[in-house]
Amino acid sequence: MKPAFETRPLSEALGVEVLGVDPSGSLDDGDVAELRRLWLAHCILLFRGVDWTPEQHIAFTLQFGALYTMPGIASKTSTNLSGHPEIMVVSNIKRAGKPIGLRRAGWGWHSDGEDKMVPNMGSLLHALKVPPQGGDTGFANTYKAYEALSPAIRKRIDGRRCRFSRTERHAVNYPNLPPLTDQEKRGRPDVWHPITRTHPETGRTALYVGRWAVEIEGIPKDEGRALIQELTAHAVKPEFTYTHRWKSGDAILWDNRCTQHRAMPFDDDTYERHMQRTTLDGDTPYFVTARGERMESVLS
Numbered sequence: 540m541k542p543a544f545e546t547r548p549l550s551e552a553l554g555v556e557v558l559g560v561d562p563s564g565s566l567d568d569g570d571v572a573e574l575r576r577l578w579l580a581h582c583i584l585l586f587r588g589v590d591w592t593p594e595q596h597i598a599f600t601l602q603f604g605a606l607y608t609m610p611g612i613a614s615k616t617s618t619n620l621s622g623h624p625e626i627m628v629v630s631n632i633k634r635a636g637k638p639i640g641l642r643r644a645g646w647g648w649h650s651d652g653e654d655k656m657v658p659n660m661g662s663l664l665h666a667l668k669v670p671p672q673g674g675d676t677g678f679a680n681t682y683k684a685y686e687a688l689s690p691a692i693r694k695r696i697d698g699r700r701c702r703f704s705r706t707e708r709h710a711v712n713y714p715n716l717p718p719l720t721d722q723e724k725r726g727r728p729d730v731w732h733p734i735t736r737t738h739p740e741t742g743r744t745a746l747y748v749g750r751w752a753v754e755i756e757g758i759p760k761d762e763g764r765a766l767i768q769e770l771t772a773h774a775v776k777p778e779f780t781y782t783h784r785w786k787s788g789d790a791i792l793w794d795n796r797c798t799q800h801r802a803m804p805f806d807d808d809t810y811e812r813h814m815q816r817t818t819l820d821g822d823t824p825y826f827v828t829a830r831g832e833r834m835e836s837v838l839s
């Protein structure tokens with residue numbers, strides 16, 4: 540057996556940097572299995588000094604699963620890389636007066652695709668240009684957040700679902716974008732996900748709330764909203780989080796099933812920040828209750 544890759548912890552809460560791997564090169568099955576083991580154990584993997592073509596970024600990601608192509612939001616034009624729609628561009632840069640990517644993407648705690656019936660399993664974000672200050676990304680370990688909940692709160696939420704709504708929260712989460720069109724609203728129906736989610740590969744339970752969550756089943760709306768606020772604040776306490784200060788060439792692969800993340804603001808009138816992301820497809824969330832019953836997400 541080959542020796543495991545050398546790693547360096549990023550924080551107490553989650554994440555390792557993987558050393559001695561060139562993600563632009565070819566990996567054998569053993570390397571891929573080892574990376575997946577590390578990913579499942581640490582929730583986020585950092586690779587530094589990554590210099591790859593869009594094709595190599597895509598090829599590396601495909602070793603973890605099928606890709607998901609991001610639809611454009613609140614605009615007719617998509618913010619994906621021209622010629623490579625599997626790569627989403629997160630950027631404030633304009634060329635010939637036109638934005639080349641999505642500006643202010645993810646400025647609030649979330650996991651990718653949490654407002655969809657089939658959220659995204661993971662995402663792999665590569666930094667090409669970073670501002671001299673600000674623009675960090677925070678990551679939270681939602682297994683740890685779940686494990687630290689009081690028994691009373693766990694009792695209130697175990698086995699319940701929470702409604703995630705793109706239409707209700709679009710204006711709050713993307714004040715810089717035009718409103719959703721009626722067609723977009725129809726294409727993004729609300730979804731009820733289990734608030735506590737069983738990770739399909741590790742079997743561990745993670746807290747599953749984020750910035751698109753609006754209501755909890757079986758709880759009056761106001762009370763549910765207050766509980767969501769309490770849970771979302773709890774999930775991102777410092778002891779569960781790591782803040783990444785990007786250098787260009789960094790690439791982070793995160794697991795959306797057991798983490799949340801948020802991009803932190805920066806002066807985007809003055810500085811440029813340019814990132815490219817591939818996104819992994821996923822599966823329908825579920826929770827296995829203490830009695831062994833499996834409950835799944837449902838559409839509204």
Ligand SMILES: O=C(O)CCC(=O)C(=O)O
Binds near residue numbers: 662802
């Ligand atoms: O730009 C970032 O730091 C993260 C943006 C985001 O939420 C994402 O790419 O999924």
Ligand SMILES: [Fe+2]
Binds near residue numbers: 645649650651800
């Ligand atoms: Fe995101």
